[in-house]
Amino acid sequence: MPGKGVPRCSDPEVPLAQTGDMLRRFGHIATLLAFTLVQLPIMLVTGVMLLLSFALGMVFLFPPQVGMVRRLAEFNRRLVRRQTGIDIASPYLPAPAPPVPQPDGMYRSERTLYKTPRIPAWNNRWKWLVSDPATWRDELWLLLDPPVKIALVPLFVLLPARGLRLYGLWSELLLAPTAASLLAGQVTHLRRTRNLAADSQAAEMRRIERDLHDGTQARIVAIGMTLGAVEQLVEDDPKAARALLAKARDASSETLTELRRVIRGIHPPVLAERGLADAIRALAMDSVMRVSVDVELEHRPESPVEAAVYFAVSELLSNAARHGDARTASVDISGNGPDLRVTVTDDGLGGADPAKGSGLAGIERRLAAFDGVLALNSPLGGPTTVTMLLPNVLPGHSAGGTRGMPRWKTVTVILLWGTAWCPTFPQGIVAGVFKAFGIEEKAWFLPLYLPEPWQWPVIVAMTLVGLLMHVMAIRIPATHDPDRYMEEASVLKPWCS
Amino acid sequence: MSRVLIAEDLYLLRDGLVHLLQAHGFTVVAAVESGPELLKGLLELRPDVSIVDVRLPPTFTDEGLQAALAARQQLPGLPVLVLSQHVEQLYARELLADGSGAIGYLLKDRVFNAEQFIDAVRRVAAGGTAMDPEVIAKLLARNARNEPLAALTPREREVLEAMAEGRSNAAISQRLYLSESAVAKHTASIFAKLGLAPSDDDNRRVLAVLAYLNSR
Numbered sequence: 001m002p003g004k005g006v007p008r009c010s011d012p013e014v015p016l017a018q019t020g021d022m023l024r025r026f027g028h029i030a031t032l033l034a035f036t037l038v039q040l041p042i043m044l045v046t047g048v049m050l051l052l053s054f055a056l057g058m059v060f061l062f063p064p065q066v067g068m069v070r071r072l073a074e075f076n077r078r079l080v081r082r083q084t085g086i087d088i089a090s091p092y093l094p095a096p097a098p099p100v101p102q103p104d105g106m107y108r109s110e111r112t113l114y115k116t117p118r119i120p121a122w123n124n125r126w127k128w129l130v131s132d133p134a135t136w137r138d139e140l141w142l143l144l145d146p147p148v149k150i151a152l153v154p155l156f157v158l159l160p161a162r163g164l165r166l167y168g169l170w171s172e173l174l175l176a177p178t179a180a181s182l183l184a185g186q187v188t189h190l191r192r193t194r195n196l197a198a199d200s201q202a203a204e205m206r207r208i209e210r211d212l213h214d215g216t217q218a219r220i221v222a223i224g225m226t227l228g229a230v231e232q233l234v235e236d237d238p239k240a241a242r243a244l245l246a247k248a249r250d251a252s253s254e255t256l257t258e259l260r261r262v263i264r265g266i267h268p269p270v271l272a273e274r275g276l277a278d279a280i281r282a283l284a285m286d287s288v289m290r291v292s293v294d295v296e297l298e299h300r301p302e303s304p305v306e307a308a309v310y311f312a313v314s315e316l317l318s319n320a321a322r323h324g325d326a327r328t329a330s331v332d333i334s335g336n337g338p339d340l341r342v343t344v345t346d347d348g349l350g351g352a353d354p355a356k357g358s359g360l361a362g363i364e365r366r367l368a369a370f371d372g373v374l375a376l377n378s379p380l381g382g383p384t385t386v387t388m389l390l391p392n393v394l395p396g397h398s399a400g401g402t403r404g405m406p407r408w409k410t411v412t413v414i415l416l417w418g419t420a421w422c423p424t425f426p427q428g429i430v431a432g433v434f435k436a437f438g439i440e441e442k443a444w445f446l447p448l449y450l451p452e453p454w455q456w457p458v459i460v461a462m463t464l465v466g467l468l469m470h471v472m473a474i475r476i477p478a479t480h481d482p483d484r485y486m487e488e489a490s491v492l493k494p495w496c497s
Numbered sequence: 498m499s500r501v502l503i504a505e506d507l508y509l510l511r512d513g514l515v516h517l518l519q520a521h522g523f524t525v526v527a528a529v530e531s532g533p534e535l536l537k538g539l540l541e542l543r544p545d546v547s548i549v550d551v552r553l554p555p556t557f558t559d560e561g562l563q564a565a566l567a568a569r570q571q572l573p574g575l576p577v578l579v580l581s582q583h584v585e586q587l588y589a590r591e592l593l594a595d596g597s598g599a600i601g602y603l604l605k606d607r608v609f610n611a612e613q614f615i616d617a618v619r620r621v622a623a624g625g626t627a628m629d630p631e632v633i634a635k636l637l638a639r640n641a642r643n644e645p646l647a648a649l650t651p652r653e654r655e656v657l658e659a660m661a662e663g664r665s666n667a668a669i670s671q672r673l674y675l676s677e678s679a680v681a682k683h684t685a686s687i688f689a690k691l692g693l694a695p696s697d698d699d700n701r702r703v704l705a706v707l708a709y710l711n712s713r
Contacts, residue, residue: 270583282585
């Protein structure tokens, strides 16, 4: 980026802005140092608490101690984010679920039974705090932070911007989640959404079963009985038989209507036949409101995603017409990279509230299976806007969501591909062949110029280094985004852009 | 003797349709079971009327509908009666879009009533229209709040419904137990209220009404 960060002398505002920046940075530093004055007494108190809880067995002191440290660490995370923009996520494991009573109503914690969940809950909480590595990383941070800050003071004074950034990186080192805790969090999240999806799937199945059992099946039984009656009547009373047959025909027609309704609830036929865009258009045509539809998608999303979006839009439109008394609505579906964005706006009364159970919770449950989120904006008097975002669901984009490698990785890979041949072939394999066959020519095969005892080890080492470089060149892009690598790379082109 | 082509992938239904149509004096020139066969049959045989299922192999999506639309693009006004397990206004619109008539779109259940079904086939073969009552009901429900339609009397609404399904004045008078002149009076009043140019031609009249309802 040419020109950026280079102040021009003719611009009078630049020095002013610079002074402002400078002052702000010193302000930040002053805050940091003032924060140390809070840190030190808390460090003392929490240190004593920690000592008492473990050395003297006063375990009840541990949870409040951790609470204090966490609050302090959380404050520091926010401070660093505001000052340097380094975003440090909360690293803590999710709190344990409340204890579940046994069939006899007692709560069990290890080998003891309790009447109330209070003690088992406290035990779980204690274990959760002790076993979370973030707890101990926080304690370590609290212990080391003041000396680090003091050591950084010269840098703070001379190069405040660098100093602040270095302090941010230091905080990140101990306060950011480790890879393991990130994965643990992800696993918990996945388990929750999987259970949710399985639950809603099971509920759906039960609903369909009930519909078929109470509706369709009962009607077919009735038709069968009518036909049985016709069979008995056909000889003696053909006229009555004919009337019954007409009734059976009407009943079969009704059964089909009923069945169509059930099928629409499972998977609308137009969705199966035409895909999301036309299914939404068909939905708009069936609505009593005037609905404009705008779908901009390059490819059809996966079928479960289409169904989720279809049912969500269907629910929202019928809500708007039924509760909101809306006249017009618009549905906008578009792709943003791998993310699918759906916006439904109506001119109804507004004031929709998910807590009132207007089907919004059901939509959220359905979307949760795809990590989708729903945002509702419905002021009293309208208009109501519902935006749904489903990340990483569109085909044609890698699922990881990483977009290309950082520049240093690209440069490294290019360098590796450009140079790996040199140690592998001329200095390694070819030199080895020359030496093995006793060819006198030394050319530019450097190992052959070395003293005799060094020649073989160097040739072997060169070959190994070369091979290692090749492996690295392949591994770096492959591990950076495995999905994309599987898609784009081939044997003849073992890299992806 | 009208020459009929049938496209339906379920053997039982296909066979039933063949028998039903033969019993009513139609000649079944072909009974096919997939989209590509259907398109070929429509273009080569140019049947007087075709009965086409929307969902056909190989993709089991809207193969039949697409084949019918493609054939009618090359041979405008080729009479096609589309059958489906479900009716969509979207499909009805696509079928009506070229405005050349000779089109039908019915639920498969309508086959139960042989008399009415054969009547619909004859109407389409003669260049008329046969829209499923469910399509018309949805169209009217959607227009329920619109001014001119709300101004119709209940009787006029009934006449409009029957007319939109593609029935002639004679058929409407039979269905609603009215004299033909009374039906004619109602239709004239409907056309005046909707602001449409009156027409004596049954087919053009139906298309005008459907276009009016669809434009809303």
